[in-house]
Amino acid sequence: MTVASQVKQTLASLKGIHAGLQQLALTSQDETAQRTFHEAMLVTEEIIADIKNRIGRLEFEEPQYHGK
Amino acid sequence: MPIWLETAIRSICILIGLFVITRILGKKQLSKLSFFEYIVGITVGDIAGTMSVDLGISLQEGITSILIWSLFPVAVARLSLRNKKFRDFVEGNSTVFIKNGKILEENLKREKYTVDELLEQLRKKDVFRVADVEFAVLEPNGDLNILLKREKQPLTVGDVFPNPPREKEPQTVIMDGMILDEPLAAMGLGRGWLKEQLDKQGVAVENVFLAQVDSYGQLTIDLYDDKIQIAEPQEKKLLLAAMKKVQADLELYALQTNSEEAKALYERNASKMQELVQKVEPLLRN
Known part of the structure; x- marks a missing residue:
């Protein structure tokens, strides 16, 4: 597996985590828990943006991995 | 009217009457029966029983008596709700038996409690050593309640996790x-x-x-x-596992990459993820 595809897999997991946290933020009954999940969700958004950037760079530097 | 019919009618009427009275007296009577309330309850029952069988007693006499016996406690309860002094007089005060880990012998004597009885009450609460007790009090209803010394108190969630996640009722x-x-x-x-x-x-x-x-x-x-x-349900555990995996992956990439810039990016995000895991782990663990 190439580096780019590995990083892409991580990106997919991150998106899954993001969705899971969002779900919990919506269904939790306690306000503190809701807030914690929501904040965690926002942090994952930052990480996702970073990783997306990195994938863009990887594909730019090594075009042979593009789209894989 | 035959005698049996009269008895039947009386009994049914009194049953219905008693049912209404117990409804009025409410739940408190059940859970926290003071000696007075206990006696009143028995007497009301006795009057009702006698009234339904003994045809010699006229209904007027019986109903008057039953009303007085059952409404008096209601009046007393109403009054004691309003007035603290009256409440103390009616329901009695609690008596401290152990204070600062020391038995107060005077109070034991005043309540006619022997040491054996005190020990028995303590054992009922799973306390076999008097030295473990910081404070013990005899409630007006006869229960002995105890506060254990701090080091003997059972462990609570709050002792282990300073800020445990709150849980609402399912x-x-x-x-x-x-x-x-x-x-x-x-x-x-x-x-x-x-x-x-x-x-x-x-x-x-x-x-x-x-x-x-x-x-x-x-x-x-x-x-x-x-x-x-x-x-x-596994969703929360799976989510936590996924977060830990991503965190590990990011650290791995940071080690593998040759580019300084990429290394910094991966490391920054790995530590962010680490913080995140720490923050949500108490919520996701169970």
Whole structure:
């Protein structure tokens, strides 16, 4: 597996985590828990943006991995 | 009118009357019976019993007596709600038996408690060493309540985790195969959500005996057919595992890459993820 595809897999997991946290933020009954999940969700958004950037760079530097 | 008929009519009337009276007296009488209330209860029952059998007593006499006996405690309860001094007089005060770890012999004597009885009461509370008790008090209703010394108190969640996640009461959303809409709405959920969750577990509503939603929106169900195995909800655990995996992956990439810039990016995000895991782990663990 190439580096780019590995990083892409991580990106997919991150998106899954993001969705899971969002779900919990919506269904939790306690306000503190809701807030914690929501904040965690926002942090994952930052990480996702970073990783997306990195994938863009990887594909730019090594075009042979593009789209894989 | 034959005698048996009169007895029957009296009995039925008195039964209904007693039922109404016990309703008026309320729940408090059941849980916290003072000696006075106990005696009153017995007497009311006795009067009612005698009245229904003994035809020599006229109904007027009996009803007057029963009303006085049953309404007096109600009046006393009303008054003692308002007035603290009156309450102390009626319900009595509590007596301290052990203070600062020392037995107060004077108070024991005043309540006519022997040391044996005190020890027996302590043992009922699973205390076998008087030295473990910081404070013990005899309540007006005869219960002995104790406060253990700090080092002997049982461990609580708050002792282990300084800020444990709060948990609200779970709501029962399916009972006997019927969806209960009110608790479902109280959780901010709907029938659509419930249907989706049941489909995920592969069961129909009719087969569910009981289903509850906990404060994180997880559904736990019990089926009529006990042979079918139902998996426990795993979503939270899976989410935590996924977060830990991503964190490890990011650290791995940071080690593998040759580019300084990429290394910094991966390391920064790995530490962010680490913080995140620490923050949500207490919420996701159970």
